[in-house]
Amino acid sequence: MFLLIDIGNTRTKWMLRDKDRIYKHDSFLTEDIDQDHFEFDVAIKKILISNVAGFEKEAILKIKLKKFSCPVEFIKAHKKLNHLINNYQDATKLGTDRWLSALSVSHEIKKTTVIVSVGTAVTIDYVSFDEKKSQHTFEGGVILPGLHLTKNALANNTADLKNSEGVVQMPPINTANAIESGFVLSVLGNIKSLFDLASSESQDVEIILSGGDAELIDQHMYKSLKKYVSIKKDLVLEGLFIFASH
Numbered sequence: 001m002f003l004l005i006d007i008g009n010t011r012t013k014w015m016l017r018d019k020d021r022i023y024k025h026d027s028f029l030t031e032d033i034d035q036d037h038f039e040f041d042v043a044i045k046k047i048l049i050s051n052v053a054g055f056e057k058e059a060i061l062k063i064k065l066k067k068f069s070c071p072v073e074f075i076k077a078h079k080k081l082n083h084l085i086n087n088y089q090d091a092t093k094l095g096t097d098r099w100l101s102a103l104s105v106s107h108e109i110k111k112t113t114v115i116v117s118v119g120t121a122v123t124i125d126y127v128s129f130d131e132k133k134s135q136h137t138f139e140g141g142v143i144l145p146g147l148h149l150t151k152n153a154l155a156n157n158t159a160d161l162k163n164s165e166g167v168v169q170m171p172p173i174n175t176a177n178a179i180e181s182g183f184v185l186s187v188l189g190n191i192k193s194l195f196d197l198a199s200s201e202s203q204d205v206e207i208i209l210s211g212g213d214a215e216l217i218d219q220h221m222y223k224s225l226k227k228y229v230s231i232k233k234d235l236v237l238e239g240l241f242i243f244a245s246h
């Protein structure tokens with residue numbers, strides 16, 4: 001049995017699973033990481049963790065997990081693993097969550113893929129597929145502030161932009177809708193740019209959406225791209241399981 005933990009900047013997602021079955025799947029706010037979340041009485045072979053929320057969270061979690069008396073591994077991006085090559089300038093500097101998502105895709109999808117994670121930050125990554133070599137390459141990608149961060153940055157640094165709920169509207173005719181629409185359109189525009197780049201190299205490109213706000217982007221996806229899009233929520237946890245089994 002493996003305990004897999006994905007520590008994001010806002011939410012921590014975790015899963016207890018083995019080869020055949022998922023036994024538990026839950027999440028909590030990362031700021032509550034010092035509380036007792038892992039209460040079960042089963043023998044765990046290994047705990048694998050993806051952490052993009054900083055060293056302090058890692059230190060707290062290490063203490064919390066001592067009670068399981070099993071190996072605990074914090075994963076870092078590799079230059080090459082299985083059929084995935086990582087072309088980031090410094091391979092180990094690629095966010096573990098981005099790399100594990102690419103690892104998951106490289107096992108599941110034999111196609112060039114644009115991986116979009118819409119969480120605290122938004123990342124849009126281009127993973128190419130070489131059919132002849134049966135090999136995927138993480139080619140690169142963009143990072144943007146997520147919806148919550150975008151709203152907070154505007155509210156905290158301007159006089160008149162309050163943090164309120166808006167909807168996508170074209171053209172937007174009030175402040176809240178202008179901010180919400182601006183965020184969604186900027187993510188869509190970036191997806192289109194990375195999709196076009198991927199399509200210049202490959203005729204068969206998929207777009208995978210993940211993260212807390214994936215549905216928001218999916219709802220407004222360009223009509224011309226809809227047929228290439230699917231949502232997969234647990235890419236990072238799936239990547240951790242592939243890593244555990246490699």
Ligand SMILES: Nc1ncnc2c1ncn2[C@@H]1O[C@H](COP(=O)(O)OP(=O)(O)OP(=O)(O)O)[C@@H](O)[C@H]1O
Binds near residue numbers: 120149
């Ligand atoms: N208090 C909050 N702080 C930050 N984000 C929030 C909050 N409440 C809701 N959200 C929304 O939840 C989303 C978080 O999604 P998700 O669960 O994918 O994040 P995450 O795993 O923390 O992200 P990441 O992996 O980028 O750190 C954000 O995009 C934001 O819109």
Ligand SMILES: CC(C)(CO)[C@@H](O)C(=O)NCCC(=O)O
Binds near residue numbers: 123
């Ligand atoms: C971009 C985030 C915050 C997305 O969760 C994470 O992957 C991260 O902290 N990455 C490190 C920097 C990088 O990937 O270039």
